[in-house]
Amino acid sequence: MDSLPPSSPLKPTHRSGWAAWLLPQDAKRRLRTEQTAVAGLFSIASIGFLQYAGWAGYASQLAVQLWSLVTLGGSAGFFLAIRSGWSERFKDPSLTIAQMVYAISACAMAYMHTGPVRGALVTLLMVVMMFGMFALSTRRVLAVGLFALAVFALAMTVSAYRQPQVAPAAVEWGHFIMLALAMPAVAVLAERLKRLRRRLQDQKRELRQALDEIHQMATHDSLTGLVNRRCLDELLKKEIRRSARSGARLCLALIDLDHFKRINDQHGHACGDEVLRAFARDVGQKVRITDALGRWGGEEFVLLMPDVDLPRARAGAERLRRELEQLAIVHGTTTIHVTLSAGVVELQDGETAEALVNRADQALYEAKSRGRNTVLAR
């Protein structure tokens, strides 16, 4: 029974209907699928534009329909590859470079067939580059940029050669020069985005570490490393609620080290601290995995034992008593033997946490008055 686990930043989200069908439960795959879906929606919008160019007579119907088919097929293919998890066999499961190369080639193809409205394809290309800027390293953005330049240079040459009236060489040169100037700007922006992303990741990691430390400090005792009273309080209340709901048994032992003041007085406070640590470390190890041992305060400890009856709980506390009795605690040149007394109680119907601990305290008091080194159950 451990205390509250730190929260995970990527939790599965439960959706229903078409959203559940479209988007996977796995958080990382869901994010990749969403990004691909956004790129796909953009492709569909660009198909709309090409259809308009065809309808207005600026582009050949055959080229428009072919381009629409290629774009739609490519978008659907990438979506399915990512949605199904197939792409996870690759180093980049988002298939960023493949998606960009595909989109750039489709844009260049459309460029050759859209006559006077072909300039819009250059804008489309810049949007494709922007998608890549968020995911790729600067070096890769530059490589993809060079590929785009080469493919568009080819498309421009073919256009100028095939339709010199619609695509004069001078205009094509102008388009090319603008494109060539835009690419370094894309690389600079990609670098800045990368730095920003790295800083955000660092901050996120530091924040998570700080939260883990705060969580540890809020729930654990710094001297012994055991859960502290605040956490024990929460666990106890939770177990009482669970017991009220399911009827499960719950026992609690209040444990106190005998004559602890003497150890402090005779050997010093540091030695007393070492005894507390040794108890937590060596005796605490013998506690069952389903039980919880925590520091209640000073030299007092609480052992929470869910799902056991009183005789078994008594036996559990008795085992700890025997362990401690046999333990030789070494501090510097001093070897110390210490014993414990414990009061063990079982939760009764309708009993509160406070009342349960009070009864354990009374049992502990009785154990002390019977001469210490005693476990008393009632």
Ligand SMILES: Nc1nc2c(ncn2[C@@H]2O[C@H](COP(=O)(O)OP(=O)(O)OP(=O)(O)O)[C@@H](O)[C@H]2O)c(=O)[nH]1
């Ligand atoms: N070294 C050390 N001592 C502590 C710590 N917390 C409490 N103590 C000491 O524990 C001692 C408890 O003393 P008492 O309550 O008189 O109990 P006791 O001497 O164990 O006697 P009995 O319980 O009657 O057997 C006190 O001297 C506290 O100062 C701690 O974190 N470290």
